[in-house]
Amino acid sequence: MSLGYCRPSAEVEVVQLTPEKIDIEALLQGVDDHATGGVVLFLGKVRNHAGGREVTRMDYEAYPEMAEAKMLEVEKQTLGKWPVQKIALVHRTGKLQLGEVSVAIAVACAHRKDAFEACRFAIDTLKEIVPVWKKEYFADGEAWVEGVIPRTP
Amino acid sequence: MKITLKFFGQLRELTKCDETEIQVKEDTMVEDLIWVLGERFPNIREHLKVVSFSIDNEYAGKGTVLQDGNVVGLLPPISGG
Numbered sequence: 001m002s003l004g005y006c007r008p009s010a011e012v013e014v015v016q017l018t019p020e021k022i023d024i025e026a027l028l029q030g031v032d033d034h035a036t037g038g039v040v041l042f043l044g045k046v047r048n049h050a051g052g053r054e055v056t057r058m059d060y061e062a063y064p065e066m067a068e069a070k071m072l073e074v075e076k077q078t079l080g081k082w083p084v085q086k087i088a089l090v091h092r093t094g095k096l097q098l099g100e101v102s103v104a105i106a107v108a109c110a111h112r113k114d115a116f117e118a119c120r121f122a123i124d125t126l127k128e129i130v131p132v133w134k135k136e137y138f139a140d141g142e143a144w145v146e147g148v149i150p151r152t153p
Numbered sequence: 154m155k156i157t158l159k160f161f162g163q164l165r166e167l168t169k170c171d172e173t174e175i176q177v178k179e180d181t182m183v184e185d186l187i188w189v190l191g192e193r194f195p196n197i198r199e200h201l202k203v204v205s206f207s208i209d210n211e212y213a214g215k216g217t218v219l220q221d222g223n224v225v226g227l228l229p230p231i232s233g234g
Contacts, residue, residue: 044234062233063161063226066210091233103234123234131207131226132233133162144163147230150205152212 014088015071017062022090022101031086031108038112040119044103046096050145056137060093060102063131067091070130074122082118084109089122091132102134154179154221158190162229164204168194177219183208184215186225203230 014030024041031039046058071089078087086108096102105122109115128151135144159172175189183206191198206213207226219225 060233061162061165063159063207063210063228066207066226067233069210127231127234129212129231130233131161131228131231133229134232135162144229145232147232149203149230150212150228152205152214 014090015068015075016090017064017067017071018090018092019094020092022092022104024101024104027088027090027104027106030088031106033085033108035110036085036108036115037110038115039106039108040112040115042103042105042119042123043101044123046098046100046102048098050136053136053138055098056139057098058096058102058137059135060091060096061133061135062091062093064093066131071126073129074125077125078107078118078122081121082109082114084114084118087118087122089126091126091130093132154219156219156222157224158186159224159226161227164197164200164227164229167197167200170194181219182215183213183217183219183225186219190227200229204228205230 048055075087075089078084084107088106090104092102105119107115107119107122109118133144135142155174155176157172157174160168160170165171187201191201205228207228208217208223
């Protein structure tokens, strides 16, 4: 995966929607900065159970143009609330197997408290505004995950 | 005037349609599409109660007036992450 997808902004670093396996090392390199003392990495993964049923795999679908725009907005909102030095956000699409990473967020701050809080805010906000949908597959069927109505301005 | 509709997730599956162009009258609002879509795709009527709309990649309120050439996304409740 190439992380050459940097937006021309001094603050916002990486936003990417990709059908490829997320490269965590590259993501962390993307937020490398000697002014930071704390990096928090959140990984969302495909879990083998949901609502008491065994899940066998998961499909992720996005509205690509809008999802990238909204991921950028997640970063901007996060940067507006915490003194974040670097932030990178990648969401996977397509067919994922159990244990695979569906979303990765790395936040680098001078201090750990800000990094933890900012990363938590970023993943929560992503779930509220980024147009992505997932479908769970079970041994005996499949179902779209019951989502949330997006929080709109 | 003409607008493009884009369907996602369960709505895409149920309508068997990724994208379609439709003609709408001047001054049509986003909420008017709910009726139009329900007529054309009766099997998504229930889902239209919780659908969100986007216009040109930004969420749009139901009272927004559509413009010629708008790309309108039909967004089921989201479940990313």
